[in-house]
Amino acid sequence: MATPDTRTQLLDAAEHLFAEHGYRGTSVRAITKLAGANLAAVGYHFGSKAELMAAVARRVIEPINAAQCAGLDKLLARTPDPSVSELVEAFAGPLFDEMSAGDEGGSRTSRLIVTILSDPAEEARGWTGPGEDTVRERYLAAFARVLPGLSPEELRFRIRGILAVTAVDRLEVHQQPSPGCTSPVAGEAARRWAITFLTAAMSAPPTRT
Amino acid sequence: MATPDTRTQLLDAAEHLFAEHGYRGTSVRAITKLAGANLAAVGYHFGSKAELMAAVARRVIEPINAAQCAGLDKLLARTPDPSVSELVEAFAGPLFDEMSAGDEGGSRTSRLIVTILSDPAEEARGWTGPGEDTVRERYLAAFARVLPGLSPEELRFRIRGILAVTAVDRLEVHQQPSPGCTSPVAGEAARRWAITFLTAAMSAPPTRT
DNA sequence: GTATGATTAAATCGAACGTATGAAAGAAGG
DNA sequence: CCTTCTTTCATACGTTCGATTTAATCATAC
Numbered sequence: 001m002a003t004p005d006t007r008t009q010l011l012d013a014a015e016h017l018f019a020e021h022g023y024r025g026t027s028v029r030a031i032t033k034l035a036g037a038n039l040a041a042v043g044y045h046f047g048s049k050a051e052l053m054a055a056v057a058r059r060v061i062e063p064i065n066a067a068q069c070a071g072l073d074k075l076l077a078r079t080p081d082p083s084v085s086e087l088v089e090a091f092a093g094p095l096f097d098e099m100s101a102g103d104e105g106g107s108r109t110s111r112l113i114v115t116i117l118s119d120p121a122e123e124a125r126g127w128t129g130p131g132e133d134t135v136r137e138r139y140l141a142a143f144a145r146v147l148p149g150l151s152p153e154e155l156r157f158r159i160r161g162i163l164a165v166t167a168v169d170r171l172e173v174h175q176q177p178s179p180g181c182t183s184p185v186a187g188e189a190a191r192r193w194a195i196t197f198l199t200a201a202m203s204a205p206p207t208r209t
Numbered sequence: 210m211a212t213p214d215t216r217t218q219l220l221d222a223a224e225h226l227f228a229e230h231g232y233r234g235t236s237v238r239a240i241t242k243l244a245g246a247n248l249a250a251v252g253y254h255f256g257s258k259a260e261l262m263a264a265v266a267r268r269v270i271e272p273i274n275a276a277q278c279a280g281l282d283k284l285l286a287r288t289p290d291p292s293v294s295e296l297v298e299a300f301a302g303p304l305f306d307e308m309s310a311g312d313e314g315g316s317r318t319s320r321l322i323v324t325i326l327s328d329p330a331e332e333a334r335g336w337t338g339p340g341e342d343t344v345r346e347r348y349l350a351a352f353a354r355v356l357p358g359l360s361p362e363e364l365r366f367r368i369r370g371i372l373a374v375t376a377v378d379r380l381e382v383h384q385q386p387s388p389g390c391t392s393p394v395a396g397e398a399a400r401r402w403a404i405t406f407l408t409a410a411m412s413a414p415p416t417r418t
Numbered sequence: 419g420t421a422t423g424a425t426t427a428a429a430t431c432g433a434a435c436g437t438a439t440g441a442a443a444g445a446a447g448g
Numbered sequence: 449c450c451t452t453c454t455t456t457c458a459t460a461c462g463t464t465c466g467a468t469t470t471a472a473t474c475a476t477a478c
Binding site: 121 | 229230231233234323324327328329330331362363366367370373374376398399401402403404405406407408409410412413414415416
């Protein structure tokens with residue numbers, strides 16, 4: 001509140017609107033209006049709408065990547081052979097934690113991540129930096145050691161499954177607020193449900209060929 | 210091929226473009242151009258761009274719903290207590306089958322489904338008809354009988370997990386063609402991997418509260 | 419005080435969008 | 449041949465978009 005920094009106000013407004021309406025559904029005019037800034041501010045501070053969105057994506061993805069990396073480091077420092085459950089929690093946990101931090105219960109950020117991962121706009125390609133792939137590869141190696149017998153392809157499929165479950169989780173809650181799903185408890189409950197669900201899934205024996 | 214029916218040509222073109230670029234990323238002009246029709250054809254045959262997209266969504270979702278329903282009927286007719294694996298296959302199978310039928314290997318249709326489920330355009334709300342919910346409720350009841358001890362909320366979460374894994378599956382393959390993922394085998398392999406993955410996940414014991 | 423570099427304000431550009439309109443073309447029946 | 453209904457066509461409208469330009473404002477250091 002101290003500094004009504006136009007640049008971060010633009011980032012906040014863009015994050016909000018992008019998460020809700022996607023890249024193409026959000027106009028520069030709507031962003032600047034919500035940010036209380038001038039229309040030209042986006043061009044001045046970021047160069048273009050696409051670069052603004054890339055900055056938004058970086059800002060939300062990087063702490064998650066860092067937390068995933070740190071979690072794996074801490075886990076491997078303790079034991080060279082962690083359990084599947086621990087690996088799943090280290091990987092999926094930050095997706096819930098960082099989602100819940102900073103904004104209204106995390107539902108906005110989770111929606112933003114889904115948007116980033118699935119936005120059909122060609123500008124969205126490349127929003128996930130190389131850090132994303134690095135983290136994925138590190139977890140792939142860790143899971144491969146704990147789950148021998150799994151082909152690299154099937155393992156890659158399963159890790160993508162983790163992402164799918166955690167990311168898509170609250171998506172449908174948003175677009176059709178099913179009556180049985182209350183928001184306050186749902187955050188922590190969903191996290192535990194997801195760990196249970198995904199640990200069992202990852203621990204499944206290899207598909208016999 | 211006999212009838213270059215303008216109406217279905219529009220549906221085909223729209224399905225193609227919507228799947229690739231989303232609702233807002235697809236212009237009526239692009240659709241009519243690909244369909245070899247006039248710009249006004251969309252307005253004449255469907256009324257508006259939104260109604261065209263709704264028709265596309267219906268055309269792709271309805272056979273999947275029907276197959277899911279039929280699969281459950283056949284399964285319950287055989288035995289009142291099917292296995293988790295059978296239920297998973299009956300539910301997720303059509304998502305792979307119908308995806309692979311009709312177009313180039315199914316990757317386009319699967320992408321379209323992801324678009325329908327996750328498109329941030331407000332016009333997309335309501336594309337999934339009531340049939341979708343009916344099927345979901347029926348499988349919910351069937352799973353509840355096979356998996357006692359699971360709260361309805363957690364069960365609902367898990368069923369959403371099935372959808373997430375099957376739908377998001379090929380999404381990332383599209384936007385970042387990872388080198389290890391070859392397309393010809395991937396279709397059938399992904400189906401079997403998903404069944405393995407999801408059967409184990411659904412069979413997990415309830416999360417202790 | 420004023421020169422300077424950074425930021426914001428207002429106005430506007432060309433392009434693309436969804437939609438509407440009215441004329442032209444075709445098919446079917448009398 | 450003429451009428452009637454359906455379908456296609458070319459075109460234009462009004463709006464909104466992202467981007468740009470030019471002028472005004474501000475802080476700060478000389």
